[in-house]
Amino acid sequence: MMLLQWLLIILALTSVLISIHLIWTVYRLRSHPCIEPVEIALPELSDELNQMLNNIAHAADISITPSLFIRRAALPNAFVVATFFRPELYLTDELLEHCNEIEHGLEKLTHILCHECAHIKRNDSIRLGLLTYALQWTAALHVNTLQHHIQSKISHIELQTDIAAEKIFKTLTFTANSQTGVWQDAAFKCSIIETINQ
């Protein structure tokens, strides 16, 4: 068989694997008992969080603002899942609580949302997902050289995402000064405190 035909077969198989991975991930998340859309999990904060995300997505030049979900979990965490239609952004309630307790928490939360939007803009979701799977397998099989290689690849992607996120954040600061950004809005901070302390 010609080399080109082999390449096409490998490409087709990879596409099928990525599609199955995507569908399976979204299915698992959607049926997870601790995950709810922000409108249901935190209705008091829904508008503010969505508005904040909308502004950041606009600053990141993302055409479709991600859907926002809250996951009830013991660890502060944020992640993005690519879907065929609209990206999904997940925050844990523990992360919101953590941002509420620390100094400059709202700014920290904004940085985190910028980071996740940068992942969307860079189309990192699928390759990061596959690299993470590969990392788990190489760790389980003790293939150390490959494991370190994958780990450094993930670190490199995260570093590049941080650089992109910083640029988004600076754009956001600029728009905030022209009164269109919400992250400087004191009402947002107050509503987080009220909701979480209930």
Ligand SMILES: [Zn+2]
């Ligand atoms: Zn990241």
